[in-house]
Amino acid sequence: AEHAKNIGKGNLDINAFIYKALAATLDDSLTADDLVALTLKTGEYGVKVMALLDEANTSRFGNPEITEVNIGVRKNPAILISGHDLIDLEQLLDQTKGTGVDVYTHSEMLPAHYYPAFKKYDNFAGNYGNAWWKQLDEFVSFHGPILFTTNCIVPPRSEEVRGRIFTTGSTGYPGCKHIMADKNGKKDFSEIIALAKTLPAPDEIETGSIVGGFAHNQVIALADKVVDAVKSGAIKKFFVMAGCDGRMKSREYYTEFAEKLPKDTVILTAGCAKYRYNKLKLGDIGGIPRVLDAGQCNDSYSLAVIALKLKEVFGLDDINKLPIVYNIAWYEQKAVIVLLALLSLGVKNIHLGPTLPGFLSPNVAKVLVEKFGIAGIGTADSDIELFMAQ
Structure with missing residues (x-):
């Protein structure tokens, strides 16, 4: 909101x-x-x-569109922008235009590359790094300033990195400069840009590109192709794997799960959970990539719109009759509102992991299981066997 x-x-x-x-x-x-x-x-x-x-x-x-995003680096000094607020990104790109300073997205800001309006900026260089929890190492190798527009700051290990972190909007951290908007909503990022010019270009930590931009408008434009693939049996099931990533070893489950899924399945994702599998070489089905990234965690709305559209196209009276399995990775409140949103739309038998939230007391968990069929996860192998049999 x-x-x-x-x-x-x-x-x-x-x-x-x-x-x-x-x-x-x-x-x-x-x-x-x-x-x-x-x-x-x-x-x-x-x-x-x-x-x-x-x-x-x-x-x-504009509506997100299929886009190839660079994950390598260029030779220019740069600013890394993290979080969710696209207005902050727009203002940063406007102010860095023609300065020789590149801008890279980080974590949840990756889907900004899918919007047509941002493609006019020559200095919008790509995405750097992975999900939020890897920032302690990735911020060291980035070298330039980092602008946080929303949550997921991890306390930096060194004062050198802390001195390069700037915050704005609803986020902040002790010892980091906070940038306020003026009465017209404008923000002055000149201090960040000036600092970037004094610092080295980012170290390359990976090369290549990733593809995203499969929000509801783009997927609905491909509806005929998707429906034909389902009817022909080329696509047997869709797996909604939206939500959050985290550092716990148990979250390796989602990488293993994606790798072991049968080749006739497609993953629909949104949020930083995608970083567990969006760089895997999972191929495509008749030109449809097997990982369709809709965007940020809030873009889980697109996944709901896609499901409702498929229900309509197939003439079904119940969203649960679609060949869609929901295997959601939760970490904090945003993933929980995605869960509640799906429940409100009538979706049942959602699997939530890698553990059930601590605030689900035994009584509450019992209600969710009885009314909605909420369940946890097992092993990747056992869950795939279970889901494919449904």
């Missing part, structure tokens, strides 16, 4: 619901059924707010 507001799109109904939901947490008269209903209502508003942000982003920057 905050990001949408930054682009000039607001919704007072969403704001009012936030207050109502917070007030409900203080109401001890509510029963378990009341709270389940409120949780589903929260998911309903999750869909509304993701739709609002989708409208805000696409009305300003």
Whole structure:
């Protein structure tokens, strides 16, 4: 909602619901059924707010399109931008234009490359690094300043790196310079640009490119091709693997799962969970890549739109009759609102991992299992066998 507001799109109904939901947490008269209903209502508003942000982003920057993104580096000094706020990126690109300073995306900012509006900037060089938790090493090798527009700062190990981190918007960190907007929403990034010019170009940590841009508008444009592939049996199942990544070893499950999936399956993803498999050579099915990246975690809305469109195209009366399996990686609240959004749309039998959230008490977990078929994960091999048999 905050990001949408930054682009000039607001919704007072969403704001009012936030207050109502917070007030409900203080109401001890509510029963378990009341709270389940409120949780589903929260998911309903999750869909509304993701739709609002989708409208805000696409009305300003265009609809995401299939795009090849460079993951190597160039020889120029550079700034790394992390987070989710595309308005901050737009202002940074405007201010770095013609300065000799390149701009690279990091982690959740990767999908910015898919928007047509950003392709006019010659200094928009590519994506550097991986998911948020690898930043301790990647920020050292990047050499240039880093601008955080939203969450996922890991406390830096050295003062040298801390001195290169700038924050803006709702994020901040002790000892890092915070850049405020003026009354018109404009931000002055000149200090970051000046610092970048004094620092070396990034070290190359990988080469090549990755492909993304499969938000709902792009996938629906390919609908005939996708439907034909399903009807012919070329595509047996879709796996929605949206959500978050993290440093725990148990998250290697998602890489193994993607590698071992049968060749007639397609992964639909959004959020930084994608970094567990978006650089694997998984090939394509009749020209359709086997990993379709819709974008940031909030772009999970696109995955819901795609599912609803497929339900319509196949003439089904229930979204759960589609050949789609939901295997969601959660880490924090954004992945949970994605889960609630899916529940509000009637999706059942979602698998959540690598562990169930700590705030799911035994009683709450029992309700979710009974009403919605929520389950955890096992091993990659056993889960694939289970899912392919469904």
